[in-house]
Amino acid sequence: MGILLPQFDLEAFIRATLAEDLGPSGRDVTSESVIPADARFAGTMDSRDPIVVAGLPIAAAFFRQLDPAIEIDILVGEGASVPAGTDLMHLKGKARAMLTAERSALNTVQHLSGIATMTRKYVDAIAGTGCILLDTRKTIPGLRALEKYATRMGGATNHRMGLWDAAMIKDNHVAVAGGVAEAVKRARQAGVERIILEVDHLDQIEPGLAAGATHLLLDNMDAKMLREAVALVAGRVPTEASGGVTLETIRAKAESGVTFISVGRLTQSAPAADIGLDFSIGS
Structure with a gap:
């Protein structure tokens, strides 16, 4: 083929x-x-x-x-x-x-x-920043492999292919576990190697890292807050900006120093x- x-x-x-x-x-x-x-x-x-x-x-x-x-x-x-x-x-x-x-x-x-075609527009928008564009799991049921193939052709990098290849701890997981540190701790105790922690506030970063998160997803943060988050992380783990990303906002977010930016609309709305x-x- x-x-x-x-x-x-x-x-x-x-x-x-x-x-x-x-x-x-x-x-x-x-x-x-x-x-x-x-x-x-x-x-x-x-x-x-x-x-x-x-x-x-x-x-x-x-x-x-x-x-x-x-x-x-x-x-x-x-x-x-x-x-x-x-x-x-x-x-x-x-x-x-x-x-x-x-x-x-x-x-x-x-x-x-x-x-x-849409993916390439986003890739071009962050050219030269060093930031890597990621796709998401917002795909049509049954077509994920094809759609993620298409984002690769546009120049993006595939994020998780499913629920099996990394833990992604989001607000609902945190709420049930009783906090970011406890949620991350449970994932580590279960033997999960890749632990992506979604954080909405800067004060969640240190507890998450101390508990063993290997990747931070910085959710719905503007460029200023992203820069603050990146400074706090100080290169200890990869950082990912996610949420509210458009062609008009992606460049400023990429210039904040985050490792990755994930964009759901690549597969959801193209x-x-x-x-x-x-x-x-x-x-």
């Missing part, structure tokens, strides 16, 4: 997505009734707007699932920034198969390229990229 998608069954995703479109009969009744079985198409997928590309190999997999002999030429690399009007992929194969797979392929590459697929009768 030419892409890395750990913990994701891509073949099962392709089958399930096509099955959703084909329904219990497994048929594309429009193509079957209108298009001759031996008809062949040539197709060009192109960008209608400037985009950062993500998902072309996945789109290609949809077409190959229905026509293993299809000829596909992917013209740009994943993560490439391209102007409007750029040809992304050329295809030649069975017309019925191409029409049946078209919407699934386009939906996927439009969604992933939309995420990558608009689909405008990508089209035009067919012509071909050999």
Whole structure:
């Protein structure tokens, strides 16, 4: 496939997505009734707007699932920034198969390229600060691996993939445990190695660090408060700004000296990229 998608069954995703479109009969009744079985198409997928590309190999997999002999030429690399009007992929194969797979392929590459395109804007906004952009778990159920792949193509770094790969102690955990120190202590006693502690106030930093937090998430702090927090931490653990981050505010937050900034809207709110697929009768 030419892409890395750990913990994701891509073949099962392709089958399930096509099955959703084909329904219990497994048929594309429009193509079957209108298009001759031996008809062949040539197709060009192109960008209608400037985009950062993500998902072309996945789109290609949809077409190959229905026509293993299809000829596909992917013209740009994943993560490439391209102007409007750029040809992304050329295809030649069975017309019925191409029409049946078209919407699934386009939906996927439009969604992933939309995420990558928004991500790149945030990455560019903090260029030169040394701060690293992170994504979050605010993903569509079932699509986390794909969406986090898209943020990587946009230049971000993946944060937690799920609830299993690090503890993230938030206000509700703290409230039940009786304080940040006790919450962190319990995570350490449970043998958790990565302990991310969310802090809302500066006076939570020292108790959290003393208890063994390995990463501080500085929640909904403005740039001034972030600078104060970074000074208090003094490099002992990585720091992460989170909450209320927009393209207008991210630069100032990054310049506060935090190690990371996490942005939920990368996967939660990115608009689909405008990508089209035009067919012509071909050999």
